[in-house]
Every structure is written in C-alpha cells, then in structure tokens.
Amino acid sequence: MKRPFCLLLSLLMLAFCIPAWAESAEWDYDAAYCVLRGYGGAGGDVVVPGEIDGGTVDVIDINVFTGETITSLSFPETVLELRSNAVTWCPNLVSVSLPQSLVVINRLNFGNCNALAEVTIPAGVRYIGDSSFTFCESLRKITFEGVCPVIDQDCFTILPEDAVAYVPDDQLEAYAEAFANAGSAVSVQPSGKSAVVVDNNGYVESEFDFDASTGTITRYNGYATYLAIPETIGGAAVKAIGPEAFAHHYYLALLELPEGLETIGESAFYNCATLGHVKFPSTLKTIGDNAFYNAYQGSLFELPSVQTIGDFAFYFAGIKGSVVLPDGLTSIGTGAFENCGNLGGPLYLPASLETIGDGAFKGNLLLQYVIVDSLTPPTLGEGVFAGCDYLYDIDLYAHGTKQQMLDWQAYVDALGIPCRVWRAQDPTAESPESGAYQYENLVLTEYTGAQPRIHAHLTVSQEPVVGLGDGVFKGSQTIEYFSVAHNDAFTTIGAEAFMDSSLEQVDLFDSVTTVGARAFAGCTQLEELTLPDSVTEIGEGALDGLTGLKKLVIRCDPALIPVDAIAGMTNLTDVSIETGAIPAHMFEGSSITALTLGEGVTEIGESAFSNTALTTVDLKNTITVGANAFANTALTSAELMSVTEIGAGAFANTALTCVDLSNVATISAGAFEGAPLENVTLQPAANVGERAFANTQLTQIVIPTNGSFALSAVEGTEAELRLSADASDEQIAAWNETLGRPWYDPIVREGEADKFIKMPFETTDARNFDFDPETGLIRAYTGTDIDVVVPSEIDGVTVVGFADYNAFASCQDYTDTETETNQTDWVHLRTLVLPETIRELPDSMLSYCQQLETFVCYAPLESTGKNQFMLCRSLNNVIFVNGVRKIDNYAFDSAGPLGNLYFGEHLDTICSQAFNFANLTSFVADAQSVEYGAFTECQNLTRLHFTGKVKSFSENCIINCPSLAEICFDGCDLTASPMGLMMNVAPKLTVHVPEAISEENLNHAQNCQSWSENPSEITVSTEACAHVPPALPDVAALLPGTQVNADVGIQTATPAPDAGKEMADLDPALGSTDIPNEYQGVWYGVSMEMDGDILPLADLGLDMTVTISKDGMAELNMSGEVDIAPCAMVDGVLVVDTMTGTLLDGALILSDDGVSITLSREKPEMDVSVSAMNENATIDDFIGVWTLVRVTTDGITLPAEAAEMAGDTLTIYGDTCDLTLQGMTLDGLPCRMEGYSLLFSIMEGDASITLREDGTLILESVDIALQYERAGDMPEAPAAPAVEATPEPTAEPAHEPAITGAEIMLENKYVLTDADVNGYNMTAAMLGGYEYSVLLHQDGTVKFVMAGADIPGLTWTYGKVTTIAGELDGVVIDYYGQTLYLVPTEKGFDMNYFDSMLMHFAPEDVVH
DSSP, X not given: OOHHHHHHHHHHHHHTTOOOBOOOSSEEEETTTTEEEEEOXXXXXXXXXXXXXXEEOOEEOTTOBOSSSEEEEEOOTTOOEEOTTSBBOOTTOOEEEOOTTOOEEOTTOSBTOTTOOEEEEOTTOOEEOTTTTOSOTTOOEEEEOBSOOEEOTTTTOXXXXXXXXXXXXXXXXXXXXXXXXXXXXXXXXXXXXXXXXXXXXXXXXXXXXXXXXXXXXXXXXXXXXXXXXXXXXXXXXXXXEOTTSSTTOSSOOEEEOOTTOOEEOTTTTTTOTTOOEEEOOTTOOEEOXXXXXTTOOOSOOOOOOOSEEOTTTTTTOOOOSOEEOOTTOOEEOTTTTTTOTTOOSOEEEOTTOOEEOTTTTTTOTTOOEEEEOOSSOOEEOTTTTTTOTTOOEEEEOTTOOHHHHHHHHHHHHHTTOOOEEEEOOOTTOBOOOTTSEEEETTEEEEEOOOOSEEEOOSEETTEEOOEEOTTTTTTOSSOOEEEOOSSSXXXXXXXXXXXXXXXXXXXXXXXXXXXXXXXXXXXXXXXXXXXXXXXXXXXXXXXXXXTTOOEEEEOSOGXXXXXXXXXXXXXXXXXEEEEEEEOTTTTTTOOOOEEEEEEEEXXXXXXXXXXXXXXXXXXXXXXXXXXXXXXXXXXXXXXXTTOOEEOTTTTTTOOOOEEEETTOSEEOTTTTTTSOOOEEEEOTTOEEOTTTTTTSOOSEEEEOTTSEEOGGGGTTSOOEEEEOTTOOHHHHHXXXXXXXXXXXXXXXXXXXXXXXXXXXXXXXXXXXXXXXXXXXXXXEEOOOOSEEEOOSEETTEEXXXXXXXXXXXXXXXXXXXXXXXXXXXXOOOOEEEEOTTOOOOOTTTTTTOTTOOEEEEOSOBSOOOTTTTTTOTTOOEEXXXXXXXXXXXXXXXXXXXXXXXXXXXXXXXXXTTTTTTOOOSEEEEOSSEEOTTSEESOTTOOEEEEOTXXXXXXXXXXXXXXXXXXXXXXXXXXXXXOSOOEEEEOSEEEEEOOTTOOHHHHHHHHTOBOOOSSOXXXXXXXXOOOOOOOOOOOHHHHOTTOOBOTTTOOOOOOOOTTOOHHHHTTOTTTSBOOOOGGGOEEEEEEEEEETTEEEETTTTTOOEEEEEOTTSEEEEEETTEEEEEEEEEEXXXXXXXXXXXXXXXXXXEEEETTEEEEEESSOOOOOOOOOOBOTTOOHHHHOEEEEEEEEEETTEEEETTTXXXXXXXXXXXXXXXXXXXXXXXXXXXXXXXETTEEEEEETTEEEEEEEBTTSOEEEEEXXXXXXXXXXXXXXXXXXXXXXXXXXXXXXXXXXXXXSHHHHHTBTOOEEEEEEEETTEEEETGGGTSOOOEEEEOTTSEEEEEETTEEEEEEEEEEEEEEETTEEEEEEEEEETTEEEEEEEOSSSEEEEETTTEEEEEEEHHHHO
C-alpha cells in the first residue's frame, strides 16, 4: 500500500504542473487518492491492474464496472474497498475474482448480475453493504472463507430458491443469524472448513493525536479502510473522540468504536462520505452536533446506548428501514435525522425521550409509522416530521390507555402533524376476507372464513363497526386472535361470542362496555385477558371455564366479575388490578404468584388473596387491608406505605421478614402472627392489637408511645422492647413498671445503648475452681493463674456465686498486716473478672488480695459486700459494668490507688466507712445517699464531686481527709441534710455550687463543716466544676491479655440520638451500609503515616488485618486483639467507626485525626525478630554510651522518634549507669552482673540489660523493652548517685542546714517533673496535667499546690531525713499534724507523699 507515497507524489506533480492521472484511455485513475474512478475498456475478461503509473489501486469507486460487455472481473491484491455500486448491472458477468486484500464491499454491489453463478467472499471481508448481490438470477453458490462479516439489510435477496451459502463450520450459527437479519432466504450450510482469521485492522497508534489526560482522540492522521479503535491508547482509556477528529476522511469505510467511549464530539466524522457502517459501544452517552453529517451510508443502524443526539448528527445518512432508538435517550437535536431518504420502516421512540428538536426527521418521505413508548409526549420542536408526507400513523404501545391516546392526538393535531394516533394493533392480524363475513346494524354477525388472526373492520359503508354479535366464533377451532376495531365505537361483545372456541388472544381496546353472557366460556386456550376500564357490564358465566388463563388484567371495577369466575381459572398466576375495591374471597385459594395493584385500588376485602402463592405485593394507594387478606401466602415483600388499617390476621403465616408500618394507624389482632418478621417499623400513634406480631422472629420492636400496644403482641418472640427516641422519662418509667423490668435492665429508647452487657471474654479453665453443681456456687479458686475470668457456666450448670468469704483465700496476702497466718505462699491475683450470672458477693471475699489491680464485674449487684476490697493495696480499676446499688461498709478500707472506678448509674448508697483509709485522690459520688464517715481518713483525697442525684447526706460523711481542698455540690438539695457534712479537711476548702443556687442551699454550703479543732476556711464558688460521672471504660483495654469470646463479642453501645458526628455518619439514613465489592474482604496493614513519618507496621511488630463485610461491619484484628466497628458509605466515602477510607492504587487508606494507615490485599512479610542474646558477654562489653533506637510496649514496636524518646541514652560505667527517658535523667543507678545480664534497680523494681549478637542492647523492665545501639565507648566517671527517700523518715529538731541544697530551695518555686507510683513512673502530664509545686518562704511558711489545689496553712523547718544512704539534711513540712520530708537531689528534691508516691521536683525555670 502506497498511500503516503501517492499523496507526496501528487504534491510534487502539482508543484511542477505535471498531470497526476494516468494517460491511458482504458483506466481513469486518481493517483492522489489511489482510487480507480472509471473503466473505458472494451469489456470481456477484465483484469484490473494492481498498479497504474506507479500508484497502487486501493479503492474501486462508484459505477466503475457496469454494462453488458463485461464477462469476468479479476481484482488485484491491492484493492481494499468496493465503493457503492462499484460493480453493478453487469448482466453478462459470469465470474468474479475478489482479492484477499478486500475489506469492504459497500452497498448496492453486484446487483442484477444475472449470469453470475457463484462467488467466493475472501476471508478479509468485514462488511457487505445493503442490497449487494441482489437480483442475481443464476447465483446459487456463495462461499465464505472467513469470520462472519457484518451483512447489511437486503443482501443476498431475490436469488434462486436453491441458492446456498457455504460458510466455515465454526461460524455456522453466526452466518445463519446474519443472513436471517438481512432478510435473505438463502440456505446456510457448512463448508467443511474452519474460518480463516485475518487481522486487517488499520489501527496504528502513531497515527492518532491523543490527549491522555482527558482520554480524547483529537485527530486521526491515517488512511485505514477498516479501523477498530482499541479501548486504551498508550495505557490511557479512550473516553472521547474530539471535534473534527476524523472529519473529511476519504478512505474510512468500516469503523468499530471501543467500549468505554462516552462522547463523540462535534463534527467528529463530518463528511466521511465513504463510511458505510459503525459499531457503537454500549457506553456511549453523547453524539455531538454534525457528528456523522453526510457520513453514515450504511442501512444497518444499531445504537445500543446514548443519552443525547446532537443537531444534524446523522443528516443525510443512508439509514434504511426500521430505526430503534435506545432506552435512556433523552434528547434528539435539530435536524438530527433530516433527509435520511431510506428511513422508511417503523421508527421507535423510547419512553425516556424528553425533547425532539426542530425538523429532527424532516424530509424522510418513506417514513410512515412511528411507535412511541412514552405515555407522556416529549416536547416537539417545529416541523419535526415536516416533509414526511406519507406518515399516517403514530402508535402508542399496547399499555397506553384511551385517554392517553386522546391526549397524544390533541398534541399532534396542535402541532399540525397530519396523522392519526392509535394504540398499536397487532400487525399480523387481518380484517375478515371478502365474502366470509356479514354485518347487521354495524355489528359483525357472521364469519365463515379460515383466518386465525382477525381484527374487525374499522367501518362498514363508512360507518364505524360497533360490536360483535352473539355466537359469531362459538365453537370455532381456527380462531386464535381477535381484536375489536380501534375506532372508539366498538362497544359490545355478544353472548357466547367465543364460547368453546380455540381463541388464544383477544384485544378489547378501550371502547368495549359490554361483555355478554358466556362470551368467553370454555375458551381453554385463552392465556391472557385484559378487561378495559370502559367495561361496565359482564354477563353471567362470561369468564367461566378459562382453565388456560395465566394473566388477567382488570382495569374496570373488579366487582363486575361474576362470583366464582376466578375459581375456574386454575392456571392463573399473574393478576393486575388498577382500580376499585377488591371483593372479599375474590382470589382466595387461587394459583396466582404475581399481583400488580394500581393507584386506584383503595381497599382489599377479607381473605381476598389468602392461601395463594403470592410472593410480593405493592399496595400503592391501598388504605384498608381486610382480615386474612394475605394470610397463609408466600409473601416475602409487601410495600404498605399508604396503608392505614390492617385487619386481623391479614398477613398471618406469610414469609415476610421486614415491613414498614410507619403510616399504619391500626394493626389488628394477629395481623402478622407466625410470619418470620425480623424487622418492623411502627408509627408513634399506632394501635397494636393482641398477638399482632406473635410467634415472629422479631428481636426488637419500638413501642408506639402515643398509641396502644398489647403486651401479647410479641408473645412467643424474643423481641426486645424499646421506646421511640423522643419518649419522655415519664413514659420510660411507666413502661418499666408495666413490664416489671429490673433496675439493671430497663427499657430504653431507640438508638440508646443496651443497658445490660454480657461478659465477652474467654474464661479461665473450669478445672481451676472447686464448684458445687447443686448450688451453682464456687467453693474455692484452686488455680495459679493471676489473671482470672470466672466462667458463667461449669459443666452445664450456671455459676451464680461463691460459697463464702474463703473463695479466694489462696490469693489473700497478709504480709504487712496485723493478721496472723501460717500461710507462706499465695497466688498473686492481679485481675478478676466476674460474669453476669453472679447474684451476690460474700463479704470480705477479696480482702487482703494485695496484688489485685483490676476487678471487673458484669453481674448487676445489690451490694459490693462489706470489707470487700479491704487492704487491696494495688487495686486501681474497679468496674461494675452493669452497675451496683450499694458500696457497702468498709468496702474499700485501706485500698488503693483506686484511680479508675465505675459503679454505674443505679448506685443508691455509699455506706458508712465505705472508703475508710482509702488511697483515692478524687471521686465523683453519683448516688442517692452518702452515709456517715463514707470518706474517712482518705489522706490523699483532694477533690470530691457530689452529683445532683444525691438526695441525702449523713452528718460527717467526710472525716479526717486532710488533703480535701475542693468539693462540689452539683445541684444537690442540701436543705434535706444536716449542716455539718465534714470535719478535719484541708485548711482552705473551695466549695463549688451551681450559679442559680437558692439562699437556703447556699447557707448549707457555707456551713457544710461540722466542729473541728482547726476549722477550714471555706470559699464558695459558682465556677463550673470539671468533674463528670465516669463513663463505662473500655474494659477490653484494661484486660490486654484476655481473649474475646467469638460467640459473644464485644457489645458496642448504639449511639444516642445526639451522639457525635462520627457515629451519626454511620446512620443508615445518612449513609448506606451496603458496602461496594471493591471495599469488601480482608485487608492487611502495611504502614502508618503520622506527622509526616511513614512507619512500616511490620517494623512496629504489628500484625494488622481489617475485614469488611457487605452488611456494614468491620473487624479489626491487631496482633490477635479483635474489635468490631460499624461501617457505611457516606457520600461515596467509606466510614469505619471514626475513620474514613479511600481507595488509592489498589490500596485502602484509613485516616483519622492526622494518622493514616495503608492496607493492601497482599499480606506483608513480618520480620521483627530480635537478635539472639550474647551469652558470653562481660561487664566490659556493656560499658559505654548507648542511644535508644526502638521502644516496645504492649507488643507494639515504635522508633524512638515516634515514641517521642529520640535522643534518650543509656550510659554504663560498670557498677553504675545513667538512664535518660523522655529528657529526664536518672543518675547513678547501681548495676550488677548476673550471668550474662546486667541488672539495675529502678522504680522499686529490677530492670535487666542483655547484649545481643548483632551488637545492640535490650533493656527490659515491667512491660517495656528498649533497644539501644552503641554511640560511644568509655564515658567519664559519674557524679555521686542521687539519694532516694525511704518510706519511714524521721524528723530532727530544727537547725541550720549543713548542705547548700536546702538553702538553695528557699524562695525558689519547684514543680513536679515525675513521680514513682506503685512501681510505675508517671510524668506530671500523666497525673492529669494539674499543678504540683512547692515554694519555701524564708518566714517558715510554704505554698504547696497539690493537683491544682492550694493547700494553705503549712509551715516548714530544717531537719534530718533517714535514707538508704544514711541520715541527710533536708526539709520537714508540717502538714496539719502530719509530716512531709523533702530530700535534696542533684536536680532539686524528692518528696515521699504519705507513702502513696515518691514525687520528684525541680526548679520551675529549669523545667520550663
């Protein structure tokens, strides 16, 4: 092929004024375009040369070979296309040889070649244009070699009856279909060969100008005859063909557009006059103005999808015959199909069409018939069908009504379109043949013909036919179809008109008013019947014996149908009723499975559809559903939004699982009884009858607060009753009383969290308990585990409690107590979790469990038990998940530190001495009453908050709490209690009260102190108090070693209606819980980005998976710890709990508050192994300076930078070391070698350091591991070690200081840096962020601020302090008769605060 060369040659010839066409008189060859435009030879056996004057012959132009002289034709292997009529009317043409290079045989080729007996279509042919190979009287053998091409309309037609097409065996089905669609009667037979596959696509990527950023082809620079554009170019999807991209292309004959293409731009194929056929994609949305102007010459027009067709888009196209425009098309532009001269078949306009522009179908003379699927006319421009002189019929589809037909007629009349609008009749039916019928008084009274499909004449003697007489087709066994005349006057079907006939279909149009007696009786082959809304009378027995009827459409009043007529329709499955009230029992026991009810159906009678096989029903405008209307059916879906009243048993024993009854006012007795309902929505004013939802599968129902609800309505179900979100507290209380609900499991509002929570954890092996199955009591804990989860059941018997106070005797440690015991060993019980089945706790059962840190009880209890936690000195977390009513006497005697307490919202009483000598520092009392001495000798208690729930205070409920400097009465009525509520508290006491407090309450607040030796100075403040009742903590987080029971799972509270936006985003009303496929499944954590740092999770020691389900739940598994969270799609974004998720390059990115986690479908490799220990290490190997690189805690490994510990070091000198943690240095820590480990003491415990084979150090202490790398060798000798105060210092008489440290402290404010608490080191921030400071004045007074509260009236003096290094000079503070000791250190001083913690202070200017 030499097209580029030919064009260049043409330009050169023009430049030198040399003619570019051949001088030969025989061939008219256009060298500029490689086109043979004419033949002037003598005929006979014509051989077309492949080359003329140096140029190839690529295209045979129109009308080149015609006439009687040509007897044979042979084309060279250069020819790609035969254009329209290239070979035509050659009556003596005996043979033709088509080249293998041939791609396109365009329209009207080889017509009237009467001598041509056979032809072979080469394998490379892709398209044969319309009407090719027609009227060839001798053509009996057509052989195809390749894959089935596109065969246009009317090809291979009007050939000899014995004509055969021989096609490749593997393409037989495709050819048969193609010939049938073309209208050819040629027999298609296998050739015995397989198809030869030829790739002759002219696509060359370099010939396209392509904008990859928009996916737009902006220009085509090639010369292809056949072009199949790929879906991507250079890896980018092809989405659009730009304006004029192919305009004026001279060679393109066959075009395939790619899937994914959405837009064909303006004038994209303008004047591509040779374009014969286009294959359009299903993704196409827009065809621009002039897109195929004078460009589409083929007849076959298949447009699978488009929304907009622009102005003059197919102007002067060769589209022939029928045109079906696709559903979804909304607008047709001006002149879009103007002057399409061959467009003559039915034109189908879809229901989606909204506008048709001016002259859209102008000048299409052959257009006669338009079918419109829309019942509402689209907006028509001017002259839409101007010049369509033979357009006589616009037909609505069969579902159009008479009124709609009239509306359409008025519309086209107003536009001046001279045609009649009808509802389409079956075009296969004919009027009675001549001489075979008789009319009397315009009624067809006799028919003797044999036509099976008949429609009555429109008129007789120019008068409209009005009816069908009695018995006209009675007993006929030829009649199959009958239609009344569509003339608006045909009103009557006579008695017995079709009785016992073979009638299969009948069309009563919209005019029939009367159906005579027994008119259709015994028509057993009638399968479908529509009774139009014009019907006013149906005679007796008219519908009897319709045993073959499958579908019945009732547009008239259903009450007109004779009683018991439906009973004989034994095969009736599909019923449509458009208006009226459906009589009682009408379809009872019938075989219907499909029911369509129109907007005019307002009432359904008793048992109208009971005992049928119905599966779905949509009651659009139905108001009343009668008793048992759908009982005992197979209904799985029912739309009831318009229904206001449902009768007794209406939907009983159906298969419904979910119904929305939000508009139903009355739900009668047993309405849904026995249905497998799982979800139901009621309106607030609904009246729900007895057993309305009995024996269903409801698990929750919202009681109508303003209506009535029979308690038996949910009998036999496990439905949890709730009230609506707007229910008042009074309504809640009334229903709780009605239902007899216990205090710990009250009825709640919709959307509120469940009050009762079951224990979700895997339990300790039952063999660790001495259990009495007869009583359900545990006699003793016999195991050695220090973390214990008591099972709710042992050997099938429910555990209800403990036999006596000795149940945990093996864990009671009497060390450092006054109790004598022979016990030398005990279980160091650390964690105890009790199940919800426990009924009560024996008094003192857990007393003396000195190592107990966490107690969690899921049982709702009346009492904690007396002395229950006495001397539990490590106790920090006490959680009564479902609440407790009473904190009993001495319950927390000498217990501590009690930093995390939760007793629930139903706490009633804090009993006498409940917190005697307790080590708590602050407390929120949210109880009904507080008894005498409830808070006695709480030395560290600094704050107390009493909520408005407190109704009663006993006198002196607070005794000898010397640090108590702040108390809050938050809405309490103090007038009902004695004046003196406390004695011997801090010298200065701030009492917070509400701003609007009454005078009487204010007086009580000012006099809340009883007699004291040193009464406090009371300040009453109306400033808001920051304390709030504690919320239920994350229990699972308190129990890191405990596994969740998969059968129970962590119960997460449903957010209240005013919950935060994060959870509101997951409301189904705001977002969909139907998660798209691309998000579903398992995702594996890869990395975390925080503050710009990207941290691989594998390096952190984290094994993270997130599993997202279709129904809106996500499971997070973090190194074996599982959590469940809701998820939903909100505005196209995945929301998981408080995180948002987006897809990026195949990864899922979860983000929240500046932190993002990247997850992948592929699980990353984990390699967080630590190098083996160097078991040959000596002290010399440890000496040096080491820099912290990684921190591991709770199984999570972080780089030092991420743990905010960058720069922290460990300096080892030999027998001492210095340790820096988060900028704080502990100097002179003594070290010693044990085996190959280096040990040193810190925070009242030991830490070990091991050297690893890779040269790193690992420091391990309690639950943290620090990894170091060497930064230097032998450091300088350290300063003298810091002195640490002992728990029992002794004061000496005042004297002048012997060391400068104590003098330096004067008039210099010192602030807390950190503190050692129960073996843990806590920074000031970790202690709540409050101020802790000491300022010693020269006048002997001291300003001491403890947890933000100023402790007034303190004095100081110099004194001796006993330490592990001996007696040292220090400072002694007189704290209301008690003594605090300050021991100078290198950085400041240490204070032993009443043995509860060792506090480290430094000068304020140094710290800040």
